[in-house]
Amino acid sequence: MNEEGRQPEQMLSDDPTDLETRCADLKAQLEASNNELKEFAYIISHDLRAPLRAVSQLAGWIANDYSGVLDEEGKDLINLLLSRIDRMEGLIQGILEYSRIGRVKEKGQRVDLNSLLGDVVDTISPPEGIQVIVETQLPTIMFEYEHAEQMFQHLVDNAVKFMDKPEGEIRIRAEDGGDHWKFSVADNGPGIDPTSHDKIFQIFQTLSPRDESESTGIGLTLVKKIVDTSGGDIWVESEVGAGTTFFLTLPKKGDDG
Amino acid sequence: MKDTRPILLVEDDKVDAMAVTRAVKDLNIRNPLQTVGDGEQALEFLRNPDNDLPCLILLDINMPRMNGIEFLKIAKKDEKLRRIPVVVLTTSKEDHDKFDSFDLGVAGYMIKPADYLKFVEVVRAVDYYWTISEIPSGT
Numbered sequence: 338m339n340e341e342g343r344q345p346e347q348m349l350s351d352d353p354t355d356l357e358t359r360c361a362d363l364k365a366q367l368e369a370s371n372n373e374l375k376e377f378a379y380i381i382s383h384d385l386r387a388p389l390r391a392v393s394q395l396a397g398w399i400a401n402d403y404s405g406v407l408d409e410e411g412k413d414l415i416n417l418l419l420s421r422i423d424r425m426e427g428l429i430q431g432i433l434e435y436s437r438i439g440r441v442k443e444k445g446q447r448v449d450l451n452s453l454l455g456d457v458v459d460t461i462s463p464p465e466g467i468q469v470i471v472e473t474q475l476p477t478i479m480f481e482y483e484h485a486e487q488m489f490q491h492l493v494d495n496a497v498k499f500m501d502k503p504e505g506e507i508r509i510r511a512e513d514g515g516d517h518w519k520f521s522v523a524d525n526g527p528g529i530d531p532t533s534h535d536k537i538f539q540i541f542q543t544l545s546p547r548d549e550s551e552s553t554g555i556g557l558t559l560v561k562k563i564v565d566t567s568g569g570d571i572w573v574e575s576e577v578g579a580g581t582t583f584f585l586t587l588p589k590k591g592d593d594g
Numbered sequence: 595m596k597d598t599r600p601i602l603l604v605e606d607d608k609v610d611a612m613a614v615t616r617a618v619k620d621l622n623i624r625n626p627l628q629t630v631g632d633g634e635q636a637l638e639f640l641r642n643p644d645n646d647l648p649c650l651i652l653l654d655i656n657m658p659r660m661n662g663i664e665f666l667k668i669a670k671k672d673e674k675l676r677r678i679p680v681v682v683l684t685t686s687k688e689d690h691d692k693f694d695s696f697d698l699g700v701a702g703y704m705i706k707p708a709d710y711l712k713f714v715e716v717v718r719a720v721d722y723y724w725t726i727s728e729i730p731s732g733t
Contacts, residue, residue, distance in 0.1 A: 383656075383685060390685075390708045391609035397710055398616070426708070 378436045381429055389429070393422045424553070428541065431555030435540065438484070438562045445590065448485045450475035454509065457489050463497045467505035475511045476518055479590040484563045489522075491556035492583050496524035498552065499545070516589055517569070523582040529575040537573065560585075595721060596729050599649035600626040604636040604665065605683070606657040613710060614652065614683070617717040625649065633660030637668060640675055648678060649729050652720075653700075655684040655691050663691070666698035677730040681720055 400407070400415045407415070451474070458469045478485070489509075496507045502525060512519045529537065529544065536542050538561045543554040564571045568588045575581035595601070601618070605611045611629050618627050628648065630636050636653075637660075639645055651669075655662035662682060669675045679701040684691065687705060695703055704720065707713050 379688075386708070387607070387685060390706075391607065393708065394609055394613055394710050398612075 374436060378433055381436075382433050385429060386426075389422060389425055393419065396422070427553040428555070431541070431553050431559075434487075434559055435555065435562060438559065438566060445479040445481055447477050448480045448482050449477045450485065450489075450511070453482075453485055454489055454493075457486060457493055460490070461494050461497055463505075463507075466503050467497055467500055467507065469493060469497075469507045469509070471509045473510045473512070475509075476513075478518065478587065480567070480587070484567075488560050488563055488585070491560050492522040495556060496522060496526060496581070499526050500524065501527045514586065517586045518589065519584065519586045521582055521584050523580060525580040528577045528579045529573065529581055530577050531575070534573050534575070538571075595623060595625050595649060595724050596727070597649050598625055600628050600646055601650045601652060602636065602639065602648035603627055603629045603652045604631075604633065604657070604662065605629060605652070605654045606631045607654070610654070610706065613706075613713055614717065616710075617714045620714055621718055621721060623717075623721050632657045633662065633665030633668075636660075636665055640669070640678075647674075650720075650724055651678055651680045652683045653680050655682060655686050655695070663694045663698070666695065666700065670698050679724070679729060683716075 396415055396418045400412065400419075404412075451471070454469075454471060454475060463469060493507060493509075497505070506525050508521075508523045510521045510523075512521075533544055537544065538557050540558040541554040543552050545552070561571050564585050564587070569586045571583065571585040573581060573583050601623075603611060603614050605614065615627060615629070618625075628639065628645075630639050636651070640647065653662045653665065662684070666680065669678075669680070676699075680699075681702040681704060682691075682695050682700050683704050683706055685706050692703055702720065702723075704716050707716065
């Protein structure tokens with residue numbers, strides 16, 4: 338931004354029409370790059386998916402039409418092929434969701450997190466032995482519903498998915514921080530080595546081999562982007578063997594309460 | 595299908611065309627299926643007096659040379675072709691494609707599901723609808 342050694346105050350003290358032109362230029366640039374991103378999302382959703390769909394159908398037809406000819410090994414190979422196609426679909430879907438956050442200006446609405454969390458837990462339907470406990474009353478916040486849902490969905494789902502104990506506990510809390518809400522999602526699962534705490538928020542990073550858990554590694558990246566765009570913060574406290582707690586803060590907006 | 599005239603499939607992707615062919619076979623739909631690869635070939639087929647006019651056109655949107663929307667613009671102005679019902683079969687969920695298609699008088703707009711079995715259900719629904727619905731005769 339700082340061109341050829343000019344000081345920021347010098348740039349600001351310029352002729353106001355100059356400043357207006359600069360603003361208009363920047364706005365045009367921003368619009369252009371936004372359009373590019375939109376185009377990119379379309380290419381990914383449509384053009385990349387079409388051949389993938391074809392591969393999936395052809396593999397399915399081979400499995401079907403040649404089931405009498407294929408031996409067990411051949412069938413295994415086709416099943417591997419189909420599972421990799423599903424994984425690719427998941428990655429593409431992840432990129433799309435990621436690019437949608439912040440690009441589309443969604444209007445906030447009143448979201449009652451108590452009922453939202455109930456729905457989220459129903460959707461995940463944790464296996465027997467894993468309990469999701471909401472320890473405090475949760476607030477109603479002004480937020481984009483789908484984004485609020487995605488945040489809690491991914492946090493709770495991760496806790497359930499990686500739970501390594503027969504008696505799992507996931508505890509959710511909300512605290513009023515004055516100008517913001519502070520939420521925590523804590524589990525008694527395996528915990529995460531502190532050296533990996535930054536890595537888990539990066540796109541498509543997973544800590545377990547893909548063949549052990551069909552996880553794309555997009556979830557926490559989406560959560561972080563949603564929190565970042567809304568002006569909040571997210572961090573993790575965890576050690577191997579000591580469970581994991583995710584904290585997130587969201588600034589309060591007009592109608593919260 | 596209400597009658598036994600052919601169905602014309604306008605589709606450039608070989609595998610997508612195979613999916614329709616398989617679905618038609620799996621569902622025991624008796625109408626012959628004619629396949630062409632783009633809008634220009636479709637017009638050529640429809641204007642060739644040696645060919646029977648179809649009772650239904652299944653139309654893809656994204657195609658080379660002449661796409662589905664361009665095809666509709668011409669076909670819906672052609673007195674001999676304008677009454678043949680056209681059902682769009684596409685992967686495009688874009689609003690502008692839906693608006694353009696219905697502005698040009700399509701009879702339906704179906705998104706191709708990725709899963710073949712779901713795709714068969716789409717073709718089954720189209721077939722069933724055009725078994726109940728009247729279809730204008732070719733003359």
